[in-house]
Amino acid sequence: MSERLNNYNNYRTDSTNDELEDSQTDSVNDEWGKTIQDFQNSFKQKERPESTSQYEYQEVDVEEVIKNPEEYIIPECLEACKTLWSKNIETAMCANYHDSTDLFIELVDDGLSDENKKIFIENEGKGFINSFKRPLMQVPGQTSESAAALKTLASKLKIQDIKNNRFQSSEKFLEEYKYGDMPVEYTLDEHGIAHIGGQYNPERVNATLQDALLQTGKTNLYVPSEDRVYESQMFLDWHNRYLEAKDKETN
Known part of the structure; x- marks a missing residue:
């Protein structure tokens, strides 16, 4: 070790000093290496948060x-x-x-x-x-x-109205309610266009719109002036927020 250090650092002359300085150098190098490693670790942590499975979901409504x-x-x-x-x-x-x-x-x-x-x-x-x-x-x-x-x-991006699939016309809503869980039938007409049909649930065949709204808990989600039954209160609130925003723009 002493000879290697003498060849590398001409001014080192005896083995005692060589060993002392070698020890000091190792200590400094160790400290410097630790400092570099700490810096790299802190940089990585800043650039990319620690991995966690908390946010790993396939599909959520x-x-x-x-x-x-x-x-x-x-x-x-x-x-x-x-x-x-x-x-x-x-x-x-x-x-x-x-x-x-x-x-x-x-x-x-x-x-x-x-x-x-x-x-x-x-x-x-x-x-x-x-x-x-x-x-x-x-x-x-x-x-x-x-x-x-x-x-x-x-x-x-700008505020927008809700997607069309977040509400139904009263006619469509009532029709789906009457079908309920009954099997759906698909038929093709002479033009190759698919039509969905089937048999109404016997217990719902004479249901009114009011019956359907009451049984599904959507009485408050029906807006007669729009002839719409909204999927949920959230989407009804979103739609009203859009209308309010547009009203402010024009007034």
């Missing part, structure tokens, strides 16, 4: 997610999601810590108004992605800066 957002959405995506929900935009999936290195939010299929679709098209490649599956917003990294950037993207 959007209402359940909105009721318990901290259970399903990582903190870095949460504020952006809340911004989207405040505009009546439904989310389908978000990044997690296990299989994602960036932040992203997928929106539901065909879940954007024409106005918001235009925003996606005009900003393609600037955090907005028109995926072949679902519209997507994405930013690099999973830092607090990434979270702020994702929220900024969400803020660019």
